Structures are given as structure tokens and as C-alpha cells.
Amino acid sequence: MSELRFVHLGFGDDAVDYQEAWQEQRRVHAARFADEVPDTCLLLEHPAVYTAGRRTEPSERPLDGTPVVDVDRGGKITWHGPGQLVGYPILKLPRPVDVIAHVRRLEEALIRACADFGLETTRVEGRSGVWVLGEAREQAAVGGLELDFDPRLHDEEFDPRLNGPEYAPSNAGQRGEDRKLAAIGIRIAKGVTMHGFALNCDPDNTWFDRIVPCGIRDAGVTSLSNELGRRVTVHEVLPVVERRLREVLAESEPLPRAV
Secondary structure, three states, X not given: OOOOEEEEEEOHHHOOOHHHHHHHHHHHHHHHHOOOOOOEEEEEOOOOEEEEOOOOOHHHOOOOOOOEEEOOOOOOEEEEOOOEEEEEEEOEOOOOOOHHHHHHHHHHHHHHHHHHOOOOOEEEOOEEEEEEOOOEOOOOEEOOEEOOOOXXXXXXXXXXXXXXXXXXXXXXXXXXXXXEEEEEEEEEEOOEEEEEEEXXXXXXXXXXXXXXXXXXXXXXEOOHHHHHOOOOOXXXXXXXXXXXXXXXXXXXXXXXXXX
């Protein structure tokens, strides 16, 4: 992998319109495919906007008719806005691309960044992103039978490839509500990645109340500020995420997907 460069597109009062950033992604993607630029990670904040991946269901969209930008990434609907660090790593990977390995690298960098702030996070089996697990609780029992509501049974977002020791077992009614701290949604075209991650630093999470975030109905959304009990700004998080991304991408050489 080439040397990773970071480009700051805009934060705070200079937050970047989603469509403008999407166009810049496409421009850098074409340049990276042509080897005109090195691997590049665009970092920014967006003004408040809902974006919907290809598999978003009508019932997951805002009920009040709030506009939604339909995009070409995987996943479902999410929100971007002030207080959220958004990263678009545009990387050339060996083909056939191992999509799950790419997702795991992004997750690992964000997990390490959260640990730098004293917050333990993890992956959750079958679900992309970075999570804070709900508290363990005793199973309810009726007539000697345990109630085991396994979300995998009816969860279209469950991806069996997201398994292994890196992932906490899915919540089958055995703990309180898991909380998603960072979302990941990507697209790969011509062996080059697009889109990426959104890490909640100190956003107004009530924006998520209008949608079914990422199509997941049995989990919540959180932020570094909520979990740590103090304001953690995008500017505070920015250099930490840069350092951890550079570290993870440097130490794990991407390999083609086994076929």
C-alpha cells in the first residue's frame, strides 16, 4: 500500500456539503485508480444530512418527509452532521478485493482511537462498525424455558462473514441495548475504495430518532461524549484517528481475497 495522505476538507463552520464531498470522492477515486495520487483519506464534517445505501427500506426513512440523499455505498440509512468525524479512505487494494478485511482494518483503527480516550469498544458479530456493548443481564425464564431473542433470526443486516474472535457475540437477549459508536459503509470500484466511516464525537443524537439507523432496530446510537461524560470534539479526535489509521494500514498488508 502506498503512503497514506490525509486531506482535511472542512470542519465546523466550514463543514462540507455531502454532494460536494461525494463529487470530490469520485475525483480522487479516478486519480487513485490512474496512480496519479497516493492512497488518500478525506476527513471532514458534514452539515446535517441523511444518506441511504442501496438496501434501505422505505420504512427506515424519516416519517416526516425529511430529504434523503441516495448513495452508491453498501448498508442502509444513516445520518451525518456536526459533531461527527467522517472519513473517506480512498485506497487501491489488490484484486479481487477482500471487502471484509478492509472493513476490519477501519474498525480496528477506530477501536484503537477510542481506547486512547479510555473507552472500550468492540465489534459485534454480523454487524459492521464499532460498538459499546450493553450491560450483561440475567435471562428471563418462563416455565423453565429461557427466552432467547436472537436478532440474527430476523435481521437482514446480519452478515455471517463478520464472525470470528474479533467479534462479540450478537445480543440474543443476554445483555442490555448495544450502542453503535461508529458506522462503516463502503463501495469498491476498480479495486479502489470509496465512502468509509462516521465516528460520533459530540453530535446531537436526536437526529437518529427519525430513522432506523443502518436498518438495525434492536440497538441504539451513542457518542464519545455520551460514553465518557464530557465533551469530546471532532478536533480533539481528529489527530488520534489519523495516527491510528496510518498505524493500522501500515502494519497490515492488504491481500487479495481467496477464491
